[in-house]
Amino acid sequence: MAYREPGLLSAENLKTLEEAQGYLVDWDGCCAVENQLVPSAMAFLKANHACCAIVSNNSSNTVDDFAEILGRSGIPMSKDQIILAGVESLTRAAEMDAEGVLVLGDTRMRGLARNLGLPLARENIDLVVLLRDTRMTYNRLELAANALANGARLIVANPDLTHPGVDGRLKPETGALLAALGACVDLGSVDIEIIGKPGRHLFDKGCAAIGAAYEDVVMFGDNPATDISGADALGMNSLLVSPSPGVFFDSILDATKTA
Numbered sequence: 001m002a003y004r005e006p007g008l009l010s011a012e013n014l015k016t017l018e019e020a021q022g023y024l025v026d027w028d029g030c031c032a033v034e035n036q037l038v039p040s041a042m043a044f045l046k047a048n049h050a051c052c053a054i055v056s057n058n059s060s061n062t063v064d065d066f067a068e069i070l071g072r073s074g075i076p077m078s079k080d081q082i083i084l085a086g087v088e089s090l091t092r093a094a095e096m097d098a099e100g101v102l103v104l105g106d107t108r109m110r111g112l113a114r115n116l117g118l119p120l121a122r123e124n125i126d127l128v129v130l131l132r133d134t135r136m137t138y139n140r141l142e143l144a145a146n147a148l149a150n151g152a153r154l155i156v157a158n159p160d161l162t163h164p165g166v167d168g169r170l171k172p173e174t175g176a177l178l179a180a181l182g183a184c185v186d187l188g189s190v191d192i193e194i195i196g197k198p199g200r201h202l203f204d205k206g207c208a209a210i211g212a213a214y215e216d217v218v219m220f221g222d223n224p225a226t227d228i229s230g231a232d233a234l235g236m237n238s239l240l241v242s243p244s245p246g247v248f249f250d251s252i253l254d255a256t257k258t259a
Contacts, residue, residue: 013239017256022053047253059084064079086109130174130177160223161173163223203230219231
């Protein structure tokens with residue numbers, strides 16, 4: 001494992017980077033802040049686009065959204081190299097043959113749910129999909145809580161409580177909404193499936209996208225509880241993005257230029 005001193009590249013870290021065959025890169029607070037790419041992260045992705053995959057707990061955007069952001073920056077990554085927890089959650093829901101699905105998420109994500117053929121409903125709900133719903137209302141919370149109390153299954157995009165915004169502002173995440181549901185319903189009695197990191201699903205898809213094994217990949221992420229612990233559980237090397245994305249990727253670029 002390469003995660004040790006934040007912001008510093010030890011001899012062990014440098015050796016790990018030299019031997020890596022690919023990189024899994026988080027998005028929010030790592031290579032982008034509120035979907036604005038950090039310049040040094042942009043340079044890293046351009047230089048390593050063929051062996052990188054974005055593996056993000058983001059549940060507010062589609063793969064097309066990210067592909068457009070990367071494309072505008074001249075980063076030629078394929079859509080297969082963009083793995084997002086929200087998209088994966090809806091894809092998983094489409095496999096479950098639910099008869100009535102409540103999607104707690106933004107308009108574009110509910111649109112994706114319709115495109116995937118999910119039978120969206122506000123009554124007789126047997127599956128709730130919890131994404132980062134920035135327009136969450138009391139009524140939606142009430143609908144979801146009662147659906148779960150009546151036996152509906154629950155898919156959660158990620159357990160993150162917050163992610164960093166501009167100037168270090170806290171942006172409430174899907175896990176904060178899960179906590180609100182947990183204040184209403186005993187979640188221990190609910191059939192819950194969490195799709196995003198630290199679970200292995202995104203890591204598996206990221207490695208498959210770049211054709212590399214766990215032991216040959218380095219994960220870059222800013223969240224020890226999801227990015228780093230998830231990589232650890234799979235025997236994957238990891239580096240904590242700290243003290244800031246700009247400083248971190250500057251150091252990575254310097255190291256890989258001289259390696």
